Amino acid sequence: MNYLSRKTVFFVVVLLLSYGVRSQELSERDNPExxxxxxxxxxxxxxxxxxxxxxxxxxxxxxxxxxxxxxxxDLTDIAIDGIRELGFDPDDIRYVIVSHAHYDHIGGARRFQEEFGSVVMMTEADWNMTTEPAEYQEYPIPIRHLSVSDGSTLNLGRTRLRFMQTPGHTPGVLSTRFTVYDNGYPHDAVLFGGAGLNFSGVERTEMYINSIERLMQLENIEVNIPNHPDSGEIFERYEILQEREDGDLHPFVDPESWDAWLDILMRNALGKLEREREAAN
Ligand SMILES: [Zn+2]
Structure with missing residues (x-):
């Protein structure tokens, strides 16, 4: 084999290998087992x-x-089975709050509507995404139920959710603030609905930065409830929680790490803004 064809073979092999790794990653993500x-x-x-x-x-x-x-x-079964395993009835799910209209968060929404009569809520901007071609993976499109606007609230019994539209990751990322209780003691928690930088454009990046700024301005946030476990060390914290003894702090109550996380997101977003501006010129 001459040098050129050897080089070609090498690149083809590398391409096949990297494709193989990627498709394996995908199937591991999608594999309920x-x-x-x-x-x-x-x-x-x-x-x-x-x-x-x-x-x-x-x-x-x-x-x-x-x-x-x-x-x-098939991953939606994990949630439904889990709810039952914990001793709850999925028929009691009144609302499904969708953080944003990417398949990994919205994909099972239709099932909750059809099987359990749940009301699905998300922002108008992300409802509109459901009528456009799906960005990463197709999913059964939910029936349009309730739109949530920035600053609105939802009360269910004594529970109150406060909503913020924090766009960037998608045009209508929905973040929710609510109270969690640790042995009856209340803590302010936030679920930031879309932290990933996998989007493009100067305008969207500016929206994202503005959203992070608004989250930074929220006072007394003590608990980060991330919509991907990696964003808040959920499993690591749960390990600590299991070994918690009387008098120990709750490992999820960690205002410093909420602030530190937002700082990191902001730094990454500012870097992205610079690159997006360069690319636009
Ligand atoms: Zn997403």
Whole structure:
């Protein structure tokens, strides 16, 4: 083989290998056997019913259940089974709050509408995404239920959710602020609905930065409830929680790490803005 054809073979092999790795990663993400974990309680009123790589959170009120994000495909069974395993009835899910209209958060929403009569809520901007071609993976499009606007609230029994539209990752990322209880003691929690920088354009990056600024201005946030476990060390914190003794702090109550995380997101976003501006010129 001459040098050139050897080089060609080398590149083809590298290409095939990297394709193989990527498709394997994808199938591991989509594989419910790989993704299934035992659901667990984090606060008096909050449970993790998500998968390994993407979250679903169950908030329990005195008037029914609220589910944050719906997983997708076969992974949605993880949430439904988890809710039952924890002793709750999925028929009691009053609302499914979708953090943004990417398949990994919205993909199971239609099932909750059809099987359990849940009301699906997201922002108008992200409802509009459901009528456009899906960005990463197709999913069953939910029936348009409720639109949530910035600053609105939802009360269910004594539970109150406060909504913010924090666009960037998608045009209508929905973030929710609510109270979690640790042995009856309240803590302010935020679920930031879309932290990933996998989008493009100067304008969207500016929207994202503005969203981070607004989150930074929220006072007294003590708990980060991330919609991907990696964004808030969910499993590491849960390990600590299991070994917690009387008098120990709750490992999810960690205002410093919330602030530090937002600082990192801001730094990365400012770097992205610079690159987006250069690319636009
Ligand atoms: Zn997303």
């Amino acid at each position: 790989v993704q299934r974990i035992v659901p667990f309680q984090v606060f008096d009123n909050l449970y993790y019913v998500g998968a390994r790589w993407v979250s679903a959170w169950l908030l329990v009120s005195d008037q029914g259940l609220i589910l944050f994000d719906s997983l997708y495909g």
